[in-house]
Amino acid sequence: MPIDNGSDEQMIVMDDVYFTYPNGVEALMGVNLKIEDGEFVAIMGQNGAGKTTLVKHINGLLKPTKGRVLIDGVETTKVSVATLARKVGLVFQNPDHQLFSETVEEEISFALKNFGYDEKTIKKRVDWALNLLDLNEYRKVSPFMLSGGERKRVALASVLAWDPKIVILDEPTIGQDYRQKERLRQFIVQLNRQGKTVIIVTHDVEFVAECNPTIMLMRQGRIIATGEAREILTNETLVNQASVALPEITKIFKGLEDFGFPRKVIDVYEAADILYERLGGQR
Amino acid sequence: MAIIEAKRLTYTYPIGEKPAFRDVNLEIKKGEFVIITGPSGCGKTTLCRCFNGLIPHFYGGRLEGEITVCGLNVREHPTYEIAQHVGMVFQNPENQLFALSVEKDVAFGLENLGVPREEIRKRVDWALKITGTYELRNRAPYELSGGQQQRVAIASVLAMNPEVIVLDEPTSFLDPIGAEQIFDVINSLNKDLGITIILVEHRLDLISKYASRVIVMQNGQIVLDGNPREVLVSEEARLIGVGIPKATLLYKILKLRGISLNGPPLSSDEACRSIMEVMSR
Numbered sequence: 001m002p003i004d005n006g007s008d009e010q011m012i013v014m015d016d017v018y019f020t021y022p023n024g025v026e027a028l029m030g031v032n033l034k035i036e037d038g039e040f041v042a043i044m045g046q047n048g049a050g051k052t053t054l055v056k057h058i059n060g061l062l063k064p065t066k067g068r069v070l071i072d073g074v075e076t077t078k079v080s081v082a083t084l085a086r087k088v089g090l091v092f093q094n095p096d097h098q099l100f101s102e103t104v105e106e107e108i109s110f111a112l113k114n115f116g117y118d119e120k121t122i123k124k125r126v127d128w129a130l131n132l133l134d135l136n137e138y139r140k141v142s143p144f145m146l147s148g149g150e151r152k153r154v155a156l157a158s159v160l161a162w163d164p165k166i167v168i169l170d171e172p173t174i175g176q177d178y179r180q181k182e183r184l185r186q187f188i189v190q191l192n193r194q195g196k197t198v199i200i201v202t203h204d205v206e207f208v209a210e211c212n213p214t215i216m217l218m219r220q221g222r223i224i225a226t227g228e229a230r231e232i233l234t235n236e237t238l239v240n241q242a243s244v245a246l247p248e249i250t251k252i253f254k255g256l257e258d259f260g261f262p263r264k265v266i267d268v269y270e271a272a273d274i275l276y277e278r279l280g281g282q283r
Numbered sequence: 284m285a286i287i288e289a290k291r292l293t294y295t296y297p298i299g300e301k302p303a304f305r306d307v308n309l310e311i312k313k314g315e316f317v318i319i320t321g322p323s324g325c326g327k328t329t330l331c332r333c334f335n336g337l338i339p340h341f342y343g344g345r346l347e348g349e350i351t352v353c354g355l356n357v358r359e360h361p362t363y364e365i366a367q368h369v370g371m372v373f374q375n376p377e378n379q380l381f382a383l384s385v386e387k388d389v390a391f392g393l394e395n396l397g398v399p400r401e402e403i404r405k406r407v408d409w410a411l412k413i414t415g416t417y418e419l420r421n422r423a424p425y426e427l428s429g430g431q432q433q434r435v436a437i438a439s440v441l442a443m444n445p446e447v448i449v450l451d452e453p454t455s456f457l458d459p460i461g462a463e464q465i466f467d468v469i470n471s472l473n474k475d476l477g478i479t480i481i482l483v484e485h486r487l488d489l490i491s492k493y494a495s496r497v498i499v500m501q502n503g504q505i506v507l508d509g510n511p512r513e514v515l516v517s518e519e520a521r522l523i524g525v526g527i528p529k530a531t532l533l534y535k536i537l538k539l540r541g542i543s544l545n546g547p548p549l550s551s552d553e554a555c556r557s558i559m560e561v562m563s564r
Contacts, residue, residue, distance in 0.1 A: 046458045047429040145298075148374075149323040174455045175374070177323045177485050178526035203458045206488060206529065245459035248488050248529035248551045255555035259562055268529050272536040279542050279561055 011037045011166065011197055012058055017067035019053055027053040028064070029221035035199070037165075040192040042208045042229070043201045045218030046243030051201045052093065054218070055168045058199070059088040071166075086115065089164035093171040093201075095151040098158070099143040104135060107143055108158045115162060129157040132187075148175040166197040173204045185211055209233060209247040209266040217242040234264040285351075286447060286479050287311040287334060292348035294329060294338060303329040304503040307348075313446070316473045316480045316493055318511070321500035322524050327483050330500070331449050334481065335369040336362040353446055367396070370440030372450040376432035379439075380424035385416060388424055389439045396443075410442040413476075414468050430461025437468060447479040448472060454486070466490050488528045491515060491549040499525055516547040530554035 012035040019028040027050045035041055043051050056062040057069045060076040069076045071087060092098045101107035108129050112122045130136050133153045138146060143154050152175060159167065169188070173181050181204075188211065192198045202208060208215065208229060215232040217225045219242050225232055232238060234250050246254065253265045261278070265271050289309040295302045304326035311317055319327045332338040339346040340362045350357045353368040373379055382388035389410055393403045411417040414434040424432055433453055440448055450469065454462035470493040472478045484490060491497070497514040499507035501523050507514050514520055515531045527535075530548040534557075537544060544561060548554040 047456075047461060147324055171456075175323070175452070177321075177524060179322060179524035181526075182524075203462075204486075205459055206486075243458045243460040245463065249533070251551035252530065252533070252554045252558070255551070256558060259559070268532050268536065271533055272540065275533075275537060275558065276540050276542060279537075279558075280540075 010034045011039075011072055013068075013070040014054075014057070015068040015070070017057065017064045017069060019050075019057065019062060020065045027221055028057075031067075031221070031223055033216065033223060033226070035197060038192070038195050038197055040188070040198045040211070040213040041200070041216060042211065042213040043199065043216045043218060044203065044205075044208065044242060044244050047203075049218040049242070050221045051218055052170055055090060055170060055199060055201055058166065058168060059090045060084040061090070082114075085111075085164070086162065087164055088166045088168065089159035089162065090168045091152075091156050091159050091170060091172065093174065095143075095148070095155040098155045099151060102142055103140050104130070104138045104143055104146075104154050104157075105140065107154055108161050111158060111162050125161045125163070129161040132160065133157045134183075149177065149180055152176065153180075160191075164196075166199065167191060168199045168201070170201045171203070172200055173202060173207050181207060203244070205233065205245050205247050209249070212267075217244065219243075230264050230266055233266050284313055285310045286313045286353055287481075288349075288351045289333070290349040292330075292333065292346070292350055294333065294347070295345045296329075297343045299344065302503055304500070307505055309498075309505065311479065311481065313479055314473070314477050316470075316495045317482070317498060318487065318490065318494045318496070319481060319483050319498045319500065320485060320487065320525055321506075325500040326503040327500050328451055331371075331451060331481065331483055333357060334447065334449050335371055336360065336365040337371075366392075367443060368445055369447045369449060370443055370445040372433070372436050372440055372448065372453050374452045374455055376429065376436040376456075377425075379436045380432060383423055384420070385422055385424055385427075385435050385438075386411070386420040388435060389420075389442050392439060392443050406442045406444065407438075410438040413441060413471070414438040415464070428461065430457045430464055433457060433461070433465055434468060437465070437472075441472065445478065447481065449481045449483075451483045452485065453482075454484075463489060466493065469493070485526050487515065487526050488530075489550075491528050491531070492553065499523060511549055512547045515549065 014031050014033045017028050017031040020026050045051055060081045063077050099107055101110060105126060108126045109122050112125055135153055135157055143151055172184055188198055212229045215229050216223050217238055225238050233247055239246055247266045249268055249271045250266055253261050253263060257263060289307050292307040293302050293305040321327055333350050334352055336357050352365055355365055380388050389407045390403050411420055414437050416434050416438050419431060424435055454465050466489050469480055473480045491511050494511050497511045498505055507519055515527050528549055530551050533554060534544050534547045544557040548557055
C-alpha cells in the first residue's frame with residue numbers, strides 16, 4: 001500500500017470522496033486512496049460496490065459530490081476531461097459503449113486525430129496498436145462485425161494508441177477465452193514494467209491470483225482493505241465481505257490446514273512445489 | 284433417448300465466407316449436463332443457436348445437414364414452437380429482461396402462449412421459488428444485482444417448462460458469489476428436475492464437477508467429447524487452450540513430477556480429499 005508521506009505528488013490521490021448519482025444512489029461514501037506512479041492495482045468487490053464509479057473519477061468523467069480527486073497533484077475539477085484523457089486511458093467494461101467508427105483502423109486513430117498528432121505519427125501508433133493486440137487482419141473491418149472478445153481488444157488498442165500514463169481496464173477478462181486471458185495478463189505485466197500505472201477492475205479471482213497486483217477491496221462505496229494479492233485473497237473474512245471468492249488453490253490449502261500446510265497460497269505452481277516437497281518422499 | 288441430434292451439420296452466416304461450424308455430429312441424451320467450451324470464435328455460440336431454431340429462422344444463412352431437437356426437425360418448425368421445449372439464457376441478463384416487475388417478466392412467455400391465468404400464476408410462482416427469486420417478484424429487474432437478474436432470466440425460461448435449457452456464459456458479468464449461486468441453480472435444475480443442460484463456458488473451475496460431459500470445439504469442429512475428467516486432464520485440452528480447472532491443473536503438474544493423486548479432481552474439494560488420502564497412506 002502506498003505510504004502517506006504527506007506529499008500530494010503521488011499520481012492518484014482520493015481524499016474522502018463521496019459521489020451520489022442524480023437518482024439518489026450513493027455510490028461512493030468516503031473513499032481514501034493513494035496510487036503511486038507505476039503501481040499495478042486490482043479493484044475488486046461485488047456488483048454495485050462502486051468500482052466503476054470510482055475509476056470514472058480518475059479520468060474525470062465523474063467529479064466528486066464531496067471530497068477531492070487529484071491526478072499528479074491537480075484536482076480533477078480544475079481540468080477538462082480532454083486534458084485528463086491524455087494521461088488517463090479508460091477502457092470500458094462493455095466495448096459497445098466506446099466503439100462507433102466504421103473500421104477498426106478509424107476507431108484507433110480517432111483519439112489520435114483529436115489530440116492533433118500528425119498523419120505519420122498516427123499511422124505509426126495505429127500500426128503499433130494493431131500489432132500489439134493481434135488485430136492486423138481486422139484493420140478494414142467494422143468493429144461491429146467482430147466477436148465480443150475481439151471488440152474488447154479494439155477498445156483496448158484505441159486507448160493504448162495514445163500512450164496514456166495511467167491505463168484503467170474495467171473488467172478486461174469478460175468474454176475472453178483462456179488463451180486471450182493469458183496474453184492479456186502478460187501484456188498488462190509488460191505495460192506495468194514499462195512504467196505505466198495499471199488499474200484493473202475485475203471479479204476474476206483466478207486472473208488476479210495469476211497477476212499478483214496490489215488489491216483494493218470495495219464494499220458498499222468504501223475501500224475495506226488494501227494489500228498484496230497473497231494477503232487479501234487468502235483472508236476469507238475480507239473476501240466474503242466483498243463478495244469475492246477464495247482462489248481455487250487457496251481453497252485446497254484451506255482444507256489442508258490441519259496437516260500443517262501454509263494457508264497463504266494462491267498460485268498453482270507454488271502449490272505444486274509445496275506438495276511435491278511434502279508428498280515426494282511418500283510415493 | 285436423444286433429445287438433440289445433429290448429423291453432418293454445417294452452417295454459414297449470410298455474411299460469412301466460411302462456415303461457422305462444419306460437419307458436426309452430435310447426440311445429446313435427455314438429462315445430460317453438457318459443457319461446451321473452446322477458444323473464442325470456435326463456433327460454440329453459433330451451434331447453440333441451432334438448438335432453438337434461431338438458426339436458421341432468425342439469422343438466415345445456409346444450414347446443411349440434419350438437426351432434430353425434442354423430436355422436431357429444426358428447419359421445419361418455427362422458433363416459437365421449439366422455444367417451448369428449449370429455453371435460452373444469455374451472457375448479459377440486461378438484454379433479456381424488460382418488464383417493470385420480475386413477476387411480469389417471468390409470466391411474459393406464458394401469456395404469449397395463451398396459457399390460462401391460474402396456470403400462469405402457478406408456474407410463475409414455481410419458477411421464482413426454484414431460482415430463489417420469489418421474494419423479489421414485485422421489484423423492477425433493473426433494480427436488482429446482476430446475479431439476481433440472471434436468476435430471474437433463468438426463472439422466465441424455466442416457467443415455460445422446457446426440456447432443455449441452453450446457457451451461454453451466464454455468469455461472466457457476475458461477481459464470484461453471484462456466479463456460484465447461478466451454478467447451484469443450474470445444477471439443481473438438472474439433478475432435481477431432470478432438465479437437460481447445455482452450458483457454454485470458458486471458466487470451468489466452479490462448474491466442471493456438476494457436468495456429465497465436456498465438449499471442446501475448435502475452428503468450427505468438435506475436437507474432444509467425453510467425460511469431464513478425461514477431457515480436462517488431456518494434453519489436447521491444454522494445447523487447444525481450454526481453461527482447465529486449477530485443481531485439475533495441479534493434479535497434472537504433480538503427476539509430471541511423479542506424484543499421483545487418485546484420479547483427476549474437478550474441484551478444490553476433490554483435490555483436497557485426494558491429497559489427504561496420499562498423506563494418510
